[in-house]
Amino acid sequence: MVRGEDGFMRAERSRTFDQGARDQALADFRGVCTQLKETANVRSVQSLLGEVLDTMHLEEETIRPEILAPIWEKAVGASLASFTELQSVAKHTARVWVNHPAVRYELNRLKPKLIAALNAELGDDCVKTLKIVQ
Secondary structure (H helix, E strand, O other): OEEOOOOOEEOOOOOOHHHHHHHHHHHHHHOOOOOOOOOOOOOOHHHHHHHHHHHHOOOOOOOOHHHHHHHHHHHHOHHHHOOEEEEEEEOOEEEEEEOOHHHHHHHHHOHHHHHHHHHHHHOOOOOOEEEEEO
């Protein structure tokens, strides 16, 4: 609604950018607080939700590699530990790096035993899958 020069309120149909800028400049000059439109501060739910979730730090923490190294060596043995490295345990997945396809084959054969050994050290159901990368 806009108050006309005659003092009556009239519905404002559309305003151009120039008209809005002129009205804002006049309001600033006069020291008058302009009335914001109802949609002036409206944000999408997606942008607001993303901002809120970013501040909550909901990522599952990974176990530090220096803690994992002795646990991995105990689970796999010293001979295989020299060719492999347990890089991370996150979201119930242990990520293991290997440097040779034969070692990868051997770890694939030992997966159930390795998962059980890691769970014995880290806690029940900490590791459900073993991802082997080369």
